[in-house]
Amino acid sequence: MSFEADVLHRIREVLGNRDAFVPLHAPEFHGREWEFVKDCLDTGWVSSVGSYVDQFEEHVARACGTRHAVAVVNGTAALQIALVIAGVEQGEEVLLPALTFVATANAVVHAGAVPHFVDCHDQTLGLDPVALGLHLDRIAIRKNGVLVNRETGRRLAAIVPMHTFGRPVDMDALAEVAAEWGLPIVEDAAEALGSRYKGRACGGLGMVAALSFNGNKIITTGGGGAIATDDAELARRAKHLTTTAKQPHRWAFNHDEIGYNYRMPNLNAALGCAQFEQLEARLEAKRKLQSRYAAAFETFDGARVMGDTPETEGNNWLVTLRLADRMAEKRDILLDYLNEAGVMTRPVWTLMHRLPIHASNPRAPLPVSERLEGLLLNLPSSANLARS
Numbered sequence: 001m002s003f004e005a006d007v008l009h010r011i012r013e014v015l016g017n018r019d020a021f022v023p024l025h026a027p028e029f030h031g032r033e034w035e036f037v038k039d040c041l042d043t044g045w046v047s048s049v050g051s052y053v054d055q056f057e058e059h060v061a062r063a064c065g066t067r068h069a070v071a072v073v074n075g076t077a078a079l080q081i082a083l084v085i086a087g088v089e090q091g092e093e094v095l096l097p098a099l100t101f102v103a104t105a106n107a108v109v110h111a112g113a114v115p116h117f118v119d120c121h122d123q124t125l126g127l128d129p130v131a132l133g134l135h136l137d138r139i140a141i142r143k144n145g146v147l148v149n150r151e152t153g154r155r156l157a158a159i160v161p162m163h164t165f166g167r168p169v170d171m172d173a174l175a176e177v178a179a180e181w182g183l184p185i186v187e188d189a190a191e192a193l194g195s196r197y198k199g200r201a202c203g204g205l206g207m208v209a210a211l212s213f214n215g216n217k218i219i220t221t222g223g224g225g226a227i228a229t230d231d232a233e234l235a236r237r238a239k240h241l242t243t244t245a246k247q248p249h250r251w252a253f254n255h256d257e258i259g260y261n262y263r264m265p266n267l268n269a270a271l272g273c274a275q276f277e278q279l280e281a282r283l284e285a286k287r288k289l290q291s292r293y294a295a296a297f298e299t300f301d302g303a304r305v306m307g308d309t310p311e312t313e314g315n316n317w318l319v320t321l322r323l324a325d326r327m328a329e330k331r332d333i334l335l336d337y338l339n340e341a342g343v344m345t346r347p348v349w350t351l352m353h354r355l356p357i358h359a360s361n362p363r364a365p366l367p368v369s370e371r372l373e374g375l376l377l378n379l380p381s382s383a384n385l386a387r388s
């Protein structure tokens with residue numbers, strides 16, 4: 001059997017022999033979505049005010065283990081505002097992985113700052129604390145108490161780890177590096193709702209975190225995002241900035257800075273409240289799906305399914321197949337073959353520094369990211385695939 005036929009065969013062991021196309025990750029609505037959304041329509045509370053937004057924020061805060069959460073229009077906007085309230089200013093640099101979805105880097109630009117790409121760790125697929133530390137030793141220097149990149153002269157303002165496909169980064173080691181240099185951690189937890197690192201929830205591991213509730217994420221509000229933090233003042237700033245920076249008043253329109261209209265509509269929050277009620281069941285189903293895939297590839301030496309470390313309990317948002325190094329040249333053939341067979345699979349993102357829009361931004365050496373780029377594939381990961 002050819003390599004690609006063998007991989008398909010093993011995937012089919014998990015999925016069964018379906019004729020229908022199997023999507024990568026489909027949204028699922030098995031709870032009270034109709035009831036909550038209908039309630040919005042019946043009461044007229046569809047837009048920027050309504051009780052579902054408050055409830056949704058409580059759900060987010062509980063899931064992230066934070067005291068506060070602010071619901072916004074999408075994850076990209078959440079990350080932009082998270083950066084701003086963490087103190088990132090115009091023309092400063094933000095350290096983030098080269099291996100990420102483009103929104104992480106774009107949000108840095110939206111905040112007026114410059115993305116600075118760092119390598120990821122071979123196993124966590126997230127920012128590598130050792131590579132980050134070595135890179136800072138090389139480029140960072142304190143000038144008049146300000147940490148700057150000696151090559152560009154720009155202030156280094158924050159570190160943005162991202163939990164790739166819901167797999168937690170090694171946050172304690174990153175936090176040590178961050179503390180050593182006095183850099184705040186802004187967590188891109190867009191993919192990691194429900195993931196845990198040493199028992200602590202992702203989304204609550206840094207100064208502030210951004211989450212996404214886009215249609216392809218583990219639970220969805222249609223489109224949406226949230227900012228989570230323990231810090232009451234940061235949460236207040238986030239709410240203020242995302243709601244046109246209007247000073248509270250019964251009737252006057254006083255805005256004390258250039259704010260954003262980033263609030264999440266009540267309709268979307270209603271959908272999200274119903275989705276949150278299904279989060280635990282979904283995590284359980286996805287755990288089951290991941291372990292079935294892992295078993296199907298256990299005896300295969302061409303590829304294996306990535307799993308948790310003793311420190312992590314990922315949400316298995318997208319189950320990840322890692323090709324053996326020698327199979328890198330087969331990646332595109334495999335992707336063609338699987339997608340042609342109706343099994344939707346995707347490679348990991350094109351690395352940020354290879355995109356012309358981000359190619360001129362500063363970066364560290366990226367050997368691990370560049371090797372992994374050719375080896376990682378996502379398998380169909382919808383929770384309902386484990387229920388059949």
Ligand SMILES: *Cc1c(COP(=O)(O)O)cnc(C)c1O
Nearest residue numbers: 074075076101103104190212214
């Ligand atoms: C989805 C995602 C985002 C952005 O979320 P949107 O809601 O689509 O704007 C940001 N970062 C990562 C890593 C993501 O996967």
